[in-house]
Amino acid sequence: MSLTLKIPEAQPNQPPAHPLYKLSDNELRLRAQFVAAFNDTMQSGWELHVAVLDVVDELKARGESVDDVVERIKYVAAIPIAFHYRVGYRSGHAQLTEAGHRAIALANKRYFVSP
Numbered sequence: 001m002s003l004t005l006k007i008p009e010a011q012p013n014q015p016p017a018h019p020l021y022k023l024s025d026n027e028l029r030l031r032a033q034f035v036a037a038f039n040d041t042m043q044s045g046w047e048l049h050v051a052v053l054d055v056v057d058e059l060k061a062r063g064e065s066v067d068d069v070v071e072r073i074k075y076v077a078a079i080p081i082a083f084h085y086r087v088g089y090r091s092g093h094a095q096l097t098e099a100g101h102r103a104i105a106l107a108n109k110r111y112f113v114s115p
Helices: 025-038 046-061 066-085 089-113
Strands: none
Touching: 025 046, 025 066, 025 089, 046 066, 046 089, 066 089
């Protein structure tokens, strides 16, 4: 064991507010929308819209800052990139990027407007 790990001050004081790899049900719905955008199977934007609103409300209720909410949405959106070896990369990536930008813009509006 290294000396740094034995010093209590060198260890993080608080754990992250949310587990990094564990996605909530709302985040899983949002991820499904990002996967659909990547695979070009989205039927309408309302499912993405509702999923983003639910994720923002959930994270805001936990006390997350707007920066943490945006980072979490980016994290959820980055997961479908792993699929790029199965299907055409460029078109899927462009669609996923556009869906991610829409989700982040919507999350910023929702965070500051919702009670």
